[in-house]
Amino acid sequence: MNRLLPHEIVFGCFLIVTAVRLLVAAGPANTQTLLYFCAILLNVGAVGFCLRWPRTSTWRLRFVFYIVALNVIFIDMRWSIPLISAAKHDVALWSWDMRWLGGSPSIWLEPLVTPWLTETMSLAYGAFIPYLLLTLILYAWGDLVPARAFYSGLFTIYGIGYLGYTLLPAIGPYVAMADHFVVPLHGYWISDLLTALYPIGTNRCDAFPSLHVAASAYILAVDFRYRRLWYYGYLVPCGLLWLSTVYLRYHYGVDVLAGVVLAAVGLAVAAHVRQCDDVAGPVERSGS
Numbered sequence: 001m002n003r004l005l006p007h008e009i010v011f012g013c014f015l016i017v018t019a020v021r022l023l024v025a026a027g028p029a030n031t032q033t034l035l036y037f038c039a040i041l042l043n044v045g046a047v048g049f050c051l052r053w054p055r056t057s058t059w060r061l062r063f064v065f066y067i068v069a070l071n072v073i074f075i076d077m078r079w080s081i082p083l084i085s086a087a088k089h090d091v092a093l094w095s096w097d098m099r100w101l102g103g104s105p106s107i108w109l110e111p112l113v114t115p116w117l118t119e120t121m122s123l124a125y126g127a128f129i130p131y132l133l134l135t136l137i138l139y140a141w142g143d144l145v146p147a148r149a150f151y152s153g154l155f156t157i158y159g160i161g162y163l164g165y166t167l168l169p170a171i172g173p174y175v176a177m178a179d180h181f182v183v184p185l186h187g188y189w190i191s192d193l194l195t196a197l198y199p200i201g202t203n204r205c206d207a208f209p210s211l212h213v214a215a216s217a218y219i220l221a222v223d224f225r226y227r228r229l230w231y232y233g234y235l236v237p238c239g240l241l242w243l244s245t246v247y248l249r250y251h252y253g254v255d256v257l258a259g260v261v262l263a264a265v266g267l268a269v270a271a272h273v274r275q276c277d278d279v280a281g282p283v284e285r286s287g288s
Helices: 006-026 031-052 056-084 090-101 115-140 144-167 189-201 211-226 228-247 253-280
Strands: none
Touching: 006 031, 006 056, 006 144, 006 253, 031 056, 056 115, 056 144, 090 253, 115 144, 115 189, 115 211, 115 228, 144 211, 144 253, 211 228, 211 253, 228 253
């Protein structure tokens, strides 16, 4: 138990690399630079506090830091990423779709577009965020053994994914490649709501990789082991979510493929942590 978990190393590296890049680009007094260095200090403090007093409550604190950091940093990227990488890489991602996939999955799906399908896809896409937040909370307040494995894999995914946002910032084909689409997407009130909220919720740099795909695939696979009823309940909506990422033109095909690879990485990390905890034995795992 008295060791860093994989996600703490990976997410910590993301924080450090980004903080240094902001320090060079914007200086030490910049608000974004200070935010990242504060996040590093809070991260070290939460981990150190838990290592010094390894109790169930301090483990909860250690988890909660990442839940909060994930959301705060995602929103802040709207201002921090342009300071270190002003260019958008949508053209490169589009060209990778052309070269490696033979075309754009979003264009392939245009013949299927109907208002009701758009509404269904919008519901599947929009429902992921509350589902993710609920899952984060339930695992944080659940048994520590599956929670350690779950968070290690998930926040490894987010650490790598966020680094991808900073290295290849892109807004997505729905904006950058809008002139390539012939069929407009029209739905009903859910679609209208998503269309209105999406520009507010995006940081305008979050296309590559698709963390909607990576995180949802990861959660689905973990639920198969720990929450089988949740797995069966989420199976169809999750499949629709994956399809919605390209149907709604929020992501390129390569974003989705990168998300699948990230999910596999997260699952490997979670399996490793669980194996280590199984070897450690119930007394050490208890956090008491």
